[in-house]
Amino acid sequence: MPKKQIRIGLIGYSFMGRAHSNAFHQVNHFFPSKYELVPQAVCGRDAKKVKEFADRWGYASTETDWKKLIARDDIDLIDVATPNNLHHDQVIAAAQAGKMIWCEKPLARTGKEAEDMVKAVAKAKVPNMVWYNYRRCPAVTLAKQIIDSGKLGKIFHYRANFLQDWTISPELPQGGTGLWRLDAKVAGSGVTGDLLAHCIDTALWLNGDIADVTAMTETFIKERTHSETGKKQKVSIDDACSFMCRFKNGSLGLFESTRYARGHKALYTFEINGEHMSLKWDLHDLHRLQIFDHKDDGTERGWKSVHVSDGDHPYCGNWWVPGLQLGYEHSFTHAIVEFLACLDKRKKPTPSFKDGLATDYVVDAVLGSAKTRKWTKVKQVKR
Ligand code: SOE
Numbered sequence: 001m002p003k004k005q006i007r008i009g010l011i012g013y014s015f016m017g018r019a020h021s022n023a024f025h026q027v028n029h030f031f032p033s034k035y036e037l038v039p040q041a042v043c044g045r046d047a048k049k050v051k052e053f054a055d056r057w058g059y060a061s062t063e064t065d066w067k068k069l070i071a072r073d074d075i076d077l078i079d080v081a082t083p084n085n086l087h088h089d090q091v092i093a094a095a096q097a098g099k100m101i102w103c104e105k106p107l108a109r110t111g112k113e114a115e116d117m118v119k120a121v122a123k124a125k126v127p128n129m130v131w132y133n134y135r136r137c138p139a140v141t142l143a144k145q146i147i148d149s150g151k152l153g154k155i156f157h158y159r160a161n162f163l164q165d166w167t168i169s170p171e172l173p174q175g176g177t178g179l180w181r182l183d184a185k186v187a188g189s190g191v192t193g194d195l196l197a198h199c200i201d202t203a204l205w206l207n208g209d210i211a212d213v214t215a216m217t218e219t220f221i222k223e224r225t226h227s228e229t230g231k232k233q234k235v236s237i238d239d240a241c242s243f244m245c246r247f248k249n250g251s252l253g254l255f256e257s258t259r260y261a262r263g264h265k266a267l268y269t270f271e272i273n274g275e276h277m278s279l280k281w282d283l284h285d286l287h288r289l290q291i292f293d294h295k296d297d298g299t300e301r302g303w304k305s306v307h308v309s310d311g312d313h314p315y316c317g318n319w320w321v322p323g324l325q326l327g328y329e330h331s332f333t334h335a336i337v338e339f340l341a342c343l344d345k346r347k348k349p350t351p352s353f354k355d356g357l358a359t360d361y362v363v364d365a366v367l368g369s370a371k372t373r374k375w376t377k378v379k380q381v382k383r
Contacts, residue, residue: 107356109188152274190237
């Protein structure tokens, strides 16, 4: 039977453009389904660079104006892999053109922007997904399955960190290609929207919604040269953020993120403690899930480190033989696998834009609380 083609128009071709493009190819090869993903066109402002990218990653054509890309009728799905300030307009235009949409995280710079995007896809009734890829690491998906089985019992604690160290030098400029994450106008916020957003998305998925938060943020380097203007300008992103929260299920949450933890490159860790069982995960060792089960025999009780690579572990059966581990890039492939499975069953894919909005509301509450120094309620999203 001929496959149903999904012709992709990618906007943006940097770090995430590569991560997504790699996933398109891997899905076709490793997770054959009734769909075939076709890299139809890629869009970026620099015609020469975008052409080089298209040749390397197998895109049939290029555009330098995203509005033209969205207007094309040979594109079924728009994949937004641009800096955060562009998500809002690109997503809304894509929805109005009736395209399916994938959007890089965070969905938007603020909850307000994300609300517009959620409304646009609801009105257009187009399938949508935010690239919160860490949900789709096999060990994290396994944690979700174990939690959903009820084996943990009542949940008491959830804690997560995302630690990096790449902005410690005061000489590092802010703004422009590669460094827009340091420019609040473009990024929306610093570590809260960039890194904690991942931790929040996973937490909402594993442990349910957050009711309220209390937070503190710090900007350690107050001024940096802007790479586009060449001028010293105030830094208005949060360099570090810690927050406490209450989940609606009664458990307590503790989150920390910084780009000033010397020695840590992308140390995303989470731990969940239940009445009977605890689970721990670490992005630097992402193919392992640590499990402590109090129901184990007393003499043999202890933390076990499960190498998540067996055929019956999530997604693993489609890859290599047991024992050969998967990495960061596979999480993007699995995100698409889930999207296609939902498309096939006419179900709404996740993480959806509504899920993205829920995370943006937590980010807003965290940043708001850091300013007011007060406990702040999180706006809730009906899902
Ligand atoms: C920041 O350094 C960053 O690249 C984030 O933007 C990504 O979302 C995260 O997965 C890794 O770190």
